Amino acid sequence: MNSPYRKECWLALTAFVVAAFLTHIYPLYFLFPKLTEMKLFGFPAHYFLTLFLGWVVLMPLYALYIRVSEKIDQQIVETSRPDAEPEVRLAAGGER
Amino acid sequence: MRRAARHALPVALGLVPAVARAADGMQTYRFQPTQSLSTLGLVYTLGMVTLFLWVGWWSKRRVSTTDDYYTAGRGIGALSNGLAMTSNYMSLATFLGFTALLWKLQFLLVAFVMSWLGGFVLISVSVAPSLRRWGKFTSMQFIGERYGSTAKIISVLCMILLAQLYLVGQMKGIGNVFQVMFHWDYTTGLVVGGIVVTLYVTIGGMYGLSYNQTLQAVIMGIALLLPTSIILWKLNAGPGAVFPPFGYTKLVPEMVAALPTYFDPFTTVSGKIPVSFKYYTGIVLSLAMGTIGLPHIAMRYFTAPSVKEGKKATLWGIFFIGLVFFTTFAIGFAAKLYTTKVLNAQGLAIDPKEADLLVVIMSQAFTPAWVAALPIAGALAAGLSTVGGLLMVIGTGIGHDIYTTLFPGADDRRKMKMGLFFTAFGGVVTILLALRPPEFLLTSVIWAYVVSASTFTPVLILGIWWKGANRAGAIAGMVVGGLLSVVLWWTKGQLFGLQLVQLGPLGHLVAAIFTASAAWFVTIVVSLVTGGEKDERILREVDRIHGWLDYDPARYNGKLFPVACAALALVLMVWSAIPTSAPPKTARSPAPAATVARR
Numbered sequence: 165m166n167s168p169y170r171k172e173c174w175l176a177l178t179a180f181v182v183a184a185f186l187t188h189i190y191p192l193y194f195l196f197p198k199l200t201e202m203k204l205f206g207f208p209a210h211y212f213l214t215l216f217l218g219w220v221v222l223m224p225l226y227a228l229y230i231r232v233s234e235k236i237d238q239q240i241v242e243t244s245r246p247d248a249e250p251e252v253r254l255a256a257g258g259e260r
Numbered sequence: 261m262r263r264a265a266r267h268a269l270p271v272a273l274g275l276v277p278a279v280a281r282a283a284d285g286m287q288t289y290r291f292q293p294t295q296s297l298s299t300l301g302l303v304y305t306l307g308m309v310t311l312f313l314w315v316g317w318w319s320k321r322r323v324s325t326t327d328d329y330y331t332a333g334r335g336i337g338a339l340s341n342g343l344a345m346t347s348n349y350m351s352l353a354t355f356l357g358f359t360a361l362l363w364k365l366q367f368l369l370v371a372f373v374m375s376w377l378g379g380f381v382l383i384s385v386s387v388a389p390s391l392r393r394w395g396k397f398t399s400m401q402f403i404g405e406r407y408g409s410t411a412k413i414i415s416v417l418c419m420i421l422l423a424q425l426y427l428v429g430q431m432k433g434i435g436n437v438f439q440v441m442f443h444w445d446y447t448t449g450l451v452v453g454g455i456v457v458t459l460y461v462t463i464g465g466m467y468g469l470s471y472n473q474t475l476q477a478v479i480m481g482i483a484l485l486l487p488t489s490i491i492l493w494k495l496n497a498g499p500g501a502v503f504p505p506f507g508y509t510k511l512v513p514e515m516v517a518a519l520p521t522y523f524d525p526f527t528t529v530s531g532k533i534p535v536s537f538k539y540y541t542g543i544v545l546s547l548a549m550g551t552i553g554l555p556h557i558a559m560r561y562f563t564a565p566s567v568k569e570g571k572k573a574t575l576w577g578i579f580f581i582g583l584v585f586f587t588t589f590a591i592g593f594a595a596k597l598y599t600t601k602v603l604n605a606q607g608l609a610i611d612p613k614e615a616d617l618l619v620v621i622m623s624q625a626f627t628p629a630w631v632a633a634l635p636i637a638g639a640l641a642a643g644l645s646t647v648g649g650l651l652m653v654i655g656t657g658i659g660h661d662i663y664t665t666l667f668p669g670a671d672d673r674r675k676m677k678m679g680l681f682f683t684a685f686g687g688v689v690t691i692l693l694a695l696r697p698p699e700f701l702l703t704s705v706i707w708a709y710v711v712s713a714s715t716f717t718p719v720l721i722l723g724i725w726w727k728g729a730n731r732a733g734a735i736a737g738m739v740v741g742g743l744l745s746v747v748l749w750w751t752k753g754q755l756f757g758l759q760l761v762q763l764g765p766l767g768h769l770v771a772a773i774f775t776a777s778a779a780w781f782v783t784i785v786v787s788l789v790t791g792g793e794k795d796e797r798i799l800r801e802v803d804r805i806h807g808w809l810d811y812d813p814a815r816y817n818g819k820l821f822p823v824a825c826a827a828l829a830l831v832l833m834v835w836s837a838i839p840t841s842a843p844p845k846t847a848r849s850p851a852p853a854a855t856v857a858r859r
Contacts, residue, residue, distance in 0.1 A: 233389075
């Protein structure tokens with residue numbers, strides 16, 4: 165799991181799933197139908213959560229994704245340079 | 261609300277000096293812009309158009325290579341690109357159409373819009389970084405180099421199909437705006453608008469397009485935020501009116517009282533049509549996944565100086581797109597409340613055809629003319645920005661991608677000229693097609709997403725994340741996905757007597773639950789059956805576009821990812837075809853009545 169390759173794959177998958185869920189929280193409507201009868205900040209809870217999670221929460225999480233993905237990108241470049249030490253490359257590559 | 265009603269009453273009555281009585285006893289409301297509104301709208305529009313043309317001409321001086329023409333020299337900064345992404349994504353159909361659809365669909369439209377916003381993020385996570393590293397001009401070029409020239413040609417044909425579905429709808433909208441607002445002949449407005457956008461895109465290339473799209477985003481933002489704030493204020497929304505996206509809290513009880521189903525996530529069309537869990541899943545697969553494949557969205561990433569700048573632009577884009585989208589929710593909410601509580605109480609009913617102009621209707625009713633005219637300019641800016649983006653895709657796709665396939669030895673200057681020619685050609689063809697557009701184009705934009713999800717998205721994601729995806733699989737997937745997305749739209753989900761999309765009367769809008777799943781399944785299975793990709797040159801490129809400087813055949817070559825995707829796709833296809841059972845609908849039906857009874 166320390167491999168930059170694995171990190172990249174897992175980050176992409178995780179970010180994809182999280183972004184998809186934050187902008188499509190419909191499972192919550194069906195799991196918790198009472199949300200439609202509750203109020204959050206004056207709006208029906210499900211409505212407010214749909215907008216809040218899909219925008220206000222999404223932005224800082226995406227900013228976090230940028231930071232993490234940049235670090236992984238740097239690791240990818242560093243571990244695959246032609247002049248990188250063999251043992252470092254092997255350790256980073258894991259299964260090779 | 262009483263104060264707002266009294267204020268609105270004289271204005272509303274003044275807008276309808278003559279009305280036709282509907283069969284149900286309600287008189288049909290007919291919108292007529294005031295003279296001052298038309299005049300100011302025209303002034304704003306002329307000024308705006310002049311600015312666009314000047315930017316296009318000014319940008320021409322910076323164009324000397326194909327990189328300049330097709331990608332703005334890969335030098336568009338994050339903030340500017342974020343704004344350009346916003347207007348590129350926010351079309352006329354969304355600027356005016358969202359309000360109309362919200363008026364009709366209520367919460368379901370909110371779900372649609374959130375899916376579009378989600379798709380914008382998903383493309384930046386799954387596809388955009390690698391496309392940017394690939395370093396070409398379009399996603400069709402990626403498909404061509406990853407899967408071969410046959411796949412490239414098929415992808416360009418798919419691009420032309422979905423671009424035209426998108427474009428003609430926008431052009432028609434532009435013609436309608438000129439017709440209604442300025443009393444110009446539809447054809448004249450269409451031709452003028454079409455020529456303007458064709459000119460500035462053709463002349464300035466991606467430089468002209470990018471800077472104009474940045475300007476257009478600013479215009480759209482102002483044109484929507486200012487009127488909406490004033491409208492909410494006058495409807496007694498209170499201090500929240502200064503921030504429209506969440507500024508209508510105080511009005512919620514009135515809406516719930518007037519239309520109990522407005523916020524209902526389980527029904528749409530004022531509670532008449534149920535919305536199932538399966539339908540929501542169809543929304544994800546059609547709209548969010550469709551966004552990933554849209555060529556004119558992906559194209560913006562090629563203009564970024566680096567992968568990181570592209571991501572930062574996306575963050576700006578999320579902010580601005582959310583701001584504008586949520587403001588349309590606010591004005592749509594206000595429009596629904598106003599028409600339900602005020603106009604209906606006066607015996608006036610909004611005709612569905614008038615719904616597309618609710619933004620302007622509300623602006624004229626509640627704001628001074630100089631403010632009410634802003635949405636007119638904003639709507640046209642929104643239409644022009646998206647048309648421009650799509651024309652650039654067409655120009656690049658045909659002028660560069662196809663041309664270089666047919667004439668691989670062509671020099672840079674020649675390729676640029678061909679791009680210029682086909683960009684202009686695309687504009688002219690679109691104008692001609694829009695002169696007599698069929699009615700179905702009212703929802704053609706959504707159809708474009710279904711086509712995109714069923715053709716581009718699978719081959720892009722698989723081509724980037726799975727080395728095993730090969731030429732045969734990509735071709736088969738795009739052909740199957742493309743044909744199904746076209747056929748099932750027309751047949752409302754039926755094929756050879758089988759109802760493959762069991763999602764109710766609005767099911768065709770999210771048909772990708774079946775069509776895109778079929779494309780994924782076919783792409784993967786055919787690739788596996790034909791032995792996967794064997795060309796090491798291509799396999800090395802897959803590593804490179806992820807940032808690797810070396811090559812390892814084991815990377816992105818596992819079987820788990822494709823098999824899992826194929827299995828999921830198969831499950832979704834079967835699920836799509838399973839009829840929705842009656843009991844759940846029966847169980848949900850009493851809910852609205854119960855709600856009304858409790859109140």
